[in-house]
Structures are given as C-alpha cells and as structure tokens.
Amino acid sequence: MVSPKxxxxxxxxxxxxxxxxxxxxxxxxDRILDSGDLAMxxxxxxxxxxxxxxxxKKTLDHIIEIFSTxxxxxMDPVTRNALRxxxxxxxxxxxxxRHAAVNESVALAKEWAHSGSAGFVNAILRSIAREPGAIKFxxxxxxxxxxxxxxxxxxxxxVSRWTKRFGTEETIRLCQANNERxxxxxxxxTLKIKRDMLLHELTHAGIDACPSQLVEEGIELKxxxxxxxxxxxxxxxxxxxxxxxxxxxxxxxxxxxxxxxDLAAAPGGKSTHIAQLMDDRGQxxxxxxxxxxxxxxxxxxxxxxISSVKVIHSDSRCLPAEIRAIEFDKVLxxxxxxxxxxxxxxxxxxxxxxxxxxxHLITLQKELLEAAAGQVKPGGVLVYSTCxxxxxxxxxxxxxxxxxxxxxxxxDIQPYLPKGFxxxxxxxxxxxxxxxxxxxxxxxFFIARMKxxxxxx
Numbered sequence: 482m483v484s485p486k487x488x489x490x491x492x493x494x495x496x497x498x499x500x501x502x503x504x505x506x507x508x509x510x511d512r513i514l515d516s517g518d519l520a521m522x523x524x525x526x527x528x529x530x531x532x533x534x535x536x537x538k539k540t541l542d543h544i545i546e547i548f549s550t551x552x553x554x555x556m557d558p559v560t561r562n563a564l565r566x567x568x569x570x571x572x573x574x575x576x577x578x579r580h581a582a583v584n585e586s587v588a589l590a591k592e593w594a595h596s597g598s599a600g601f602v603n604a605i606l607r608s609i610a611r612e613p614g615a616i617k618f619x620x621x622x623x624x625x626x627x628x629x630x631x632x633x634x635x636x637x638x639x640v641s642r643w644t645k646r647f648g649t650e651e652t653i654r655l656c657q658a659n660n661e662r663x664x665x666x667x668x669x670x671t672l673k674i675k676r677d678m679l680l681h682e683l684t685h686a687g688i689d690a691c692p693s694q695l696v697e698e699g700i701e702l703k704x705x706x707x708x709x710x711x712x713x714x715x716x717x718x719x720x721x722x723x724x725x726x727x728x729x730x731x732x733x734x735x736x737x738x739x740x741x742x743d744l745a746a747a748p749g750g751k752s753t754h755i756a757q758l759m760d761d762r763g764q765x766x767x768x769x770x771x772x773x774x775x776x777x778x779x780x781x782x783x784x785x786x787i788s789s790v791k792v793i794h795s796d797s798r799c800l801p802a803e804i805r806a807i808e809f810d811k812v813l814x815x816x817x818x819x820x821x822x823x824x825x826x827x828x829x830x831x832x833x834x835x836x837x838x839x840x841h842l843i844t845l846q847k848e849l850l851e852a853a854a855g856q857v858k859p860g861g862v863l864v865y866s867t868c869x870x871x872x873x874x875x876x877x878x879x880x881x882x883x884x885x886x887x888x889x890x891x892x893d894i895q896p897y898l899p900k901g902f903x904x905x906x907x908x909x910x911x912x913x914x915x916x917x918x919x920x921x922x923x924x925x926f927f928i929a930r931m932k933x934x935x936x937x938x
C-alpha cells in the first residue's frame with residue numbers, strides 16, 4: 482500500500498477504496514493511516530475529509546453535476562473523488578482557504594489521474610468557488626423528498642419513509658443531525674475508578690471533558706485528542722460507548738450473582754456494562770456468530786479487568802446444548818438491524834443499506850427473539866434492543882412476538898432508566914424507549930423490556 486504524503490492524499494486513497502471496492506469508511510481510513518506516519522493533526526483532518534465526503538456524497542455529486550456536463554458516475558474514480566474533496570472543503574470547511582481547496586485537489590488529480598483530469602478539476606472547482614449562487618436544489622414544497630435527499634445527502638427511500646412518518650420539517654432536522662459530527666462519549670469502568678477521579682485524570686491529560694447529565698457513568702468529551710492511545714485507556718479505566726447504548730444494560734437491570742445471556746454481543750460494550758452493574762459477580766454468557774468479532778469482546782474484557790463474562794462462538798439461533806440447558810435470569814438481544822439510528826457515526830451506512838434489507842433483517846430479528854425467549858426462566862427478563870428508527874424492526878417485532886407468546890408481557894421500562902435520563906426526558910411516558918439523534922442528541926435506539934410469567938396449567 483502506498484504511504485500517503487499528507488492528509489488530503491490519504492483521504493483520496495481511502496475514498497477510492499470506499500468508492501471502488503465498497504470498503505467500510507472506518508476500515509479504509511484505518512488502513513490508510515496505518516500505512517503512513519502522519520502527525521495527529523493531519524490524521525484528524527484526514528478523518529474529517531473521509532467521513533465528511535462520504536456523508537455528503539449525494540449533495541457533493543449534485544453540486545458537481547450543476548457545473549459539469551459529465552455525470553459523476555461517468556468520471557474516473559480519481560477525478561470524481563478529487564472533485565468531491567474539493568467541493569467539500571469549499572462549501573463545508575470554512576477554515577480552509579478556497580484557493581487551497583482548489584489547488585490541492587488539482588494536485589491530487591494531476592498525480593493520481595489521467596493527463597486531462599487536473600484541468601477539468603481546476604475548471605469545475607473554480608466555477609463552484611466563484612458562483613456558489615448557481616447551486617440550486619428541488620423545491621422543498623412540491624418535491625420534499627428530492628429536496629431533502631439532495632440537500633442533506635440521504636437516500637431517497639429513507640427520506641420517503643421518514644417524511645411519511647415525521648413530516649418534512651422533522652425529517653430535515655433528523656437528516657441534519659445525522660450529518661453532524663457524532664459526540665464522543667465514554668463509559669467509566671466503575672470496577673476500577675470513580676467518575677470524579679477519571680474526570681480529574683482527563684483534565685490533567687489536557688482532555689476537555691464533562692460529566693454526562695443523563696447517565697452516572699458517562700463522560701462527554703469535547704476534544705478526544707489521542708485519548709485512546711493514553712494509559713487511561715490501556716489501563717481499562719473507560720470504554721467508548723454512546724449514552725443510548727448505555728441505557729440498554731439499565732433496562733436489563735442485572736443484579737450481582739445472577740445468570741445473564743447476551744446474544745449478538747460483539748464488540749462487548751453492553752456485556753461489559755452488564756458486568757459492571759453486577760459488580761463482576763455472577764455468570765454472563767456473551768455469544769456472537771462472527772469469530773473475528775469475539776476477539777473484540779476478549780480484548781475489552783482483559784483491558785477492563787472483567788472476569789464474569791464467558792465468550793461463546795455461536796449462532797444465537799442454535800446455541801450449544803450446554804447453553805440451551807441453562808435458564809437465565811436475564812437475557813439481552815441487541816439484534817442486528819438496519820442501523821438507521823446511528824447514521825451520524827457510520828458515514829457509509831446510508832449508502833450501503835437498501836429498503837429491501839428490512840425484509841430479511843426482520844425475519845432474522847424474529848428468529849433471534851424466538852431463540853432468546855426460550856432461554857428466559859419463568860420470572861426472568863428479556864430485553865430487545867436495536868439501533869434502528871424503523872417501526873418494523875422495533876415495536877412491530879415486539880407486538881408480533883407478544884401475540885404469539887402469552888407467557889411474556891411488556892414490562893414498563895421507565896423505573897429502570899437512569900435518574901438523569903428520566904429527569905431530562907420526562908415526556909417519554911411509554912413502557913419502551915425510543916431515542917432520536919435530533920431530539921435527544923444521542924444515538925437512535927429502541928429498547929423494550931419483557932417479563933416471563935409463571936404459567937400454571
């Protein structure tokens with residue numbers, strides 16, 4: 482792999498991998514940065530460019546095609562992505578001088594594309610910088626779906642769904658939130674350190690951090706810097722986790738010495754949170770079907786110093802006999818889903834998902850929920866969660882399940898939520914949780930808690 486000379490070249494190489502090989506944005510970024518020796522500031526700029534261009538790709542292409550007679554899909558990949566990089570810097574990064582955005586993009590085209598590419602990129606970018614008023618979008622009143630899709634860079638199928646459910650204005654706010662930089666939130670490892678002490682250590686390390694107002698073990702970072710290279714991370718004092726994800730373990734409400742099953746558990750954020758809430762006392766079985774992702778759980782367990790979690794490689798729909806023989810006090814199914822609640826974190830996900838994905842995901846979710854239910858002992862608790870905003874994956878799945886399982890009923894989740902969350906959002910008023918990026922400023926999650934009753938014949 483070529484070692485990039487600067488942040489823009491690194492971003493171009495990653496974008497080419499995303500564009501031509503359908504690579505995941507984070508993995509492409511990591512591979513490119515690992516191949517070079519860029520300074521921390523350049524690494525941060527490179528990341529901004531990769532994620533920003535990927536998120537805003539549809540808007541960038543629309544703008545390019547206003548000034549070009551050639552559609553972006555007919556351009557060679559280097560030219561297309563050099564243009565995207567240039568337009569993104571011109572229109573979205575005010576701190577970058579326009580001449581620098583143009584000149585550096587032209588230099589990339591000259592080095593990495595064919596002979597005519599540099600002149601073409603130069604002409605298009607200079608026109609955009611000179612005539613921003615020529616940029617037009619569809620009419621938001623007569624063509625709301627096309628307008629939102631192009632203006633806020635989301636796929637039309639998703640915008641169409643959301644406008645039907647939320648209306649135009651709320652869909653715009655949701656799409657705007659998805660385009661914002663996702664906040665960095667960490668969960669304190671309460672088995673090793675208290676929040677006040679970790680905040681003190683972070684301040685001493687030059688990290689601008691403040692306590693979460695929603696969850697007691699949460700800390701919000703204003704500038705992450707190289708925190709994940711710091712000894713506080715390697716010593717297991719915290720784990721990166723969004724606040725919405727932390728709510729899941731609270732909904733489960735595990736107690737010390739209980740027996741807990743966590744299905745589809747990788748990378749282990751919720752498993753380790755469960756262990757913390759249990760004071761690392763009891764038995765937690767963490768299962769995942771992907772062997773390579775089990776290593777992520779093991780790494781987190783070792784770093785955090787947790788011993789109560791046993792990692793199992795298994796499809797959660799056909800668990801090993803020794804696991805099926807156990808009746809668990811608590812079972813968590815954080816199921817695979819469309820991920821429409823975490824689009825601000827997954828820059829590429831909005832372009833990888835298609836509406837047809839929902840059909841097979843819903844089938845999988847129902848199968849996993851059936852398997853999970855069979856492991857809950859009478860009197861036990863089953864929690865179902867997703868990072869999806871789509872009702873078909875959420876309440877519809879739960880409603881279908883409950884109609885076929887009279888031994889289960891929906892348990893009011895509100896008493897189990899952290900005090901800070903209940904104070905901040907008293908209007909919830911539902912037995913389950915829905916969070917939204919544009920409303921709660923955290924990831925979009927659905928969480929339902931169900932209880933299995935003793936059935937007498």
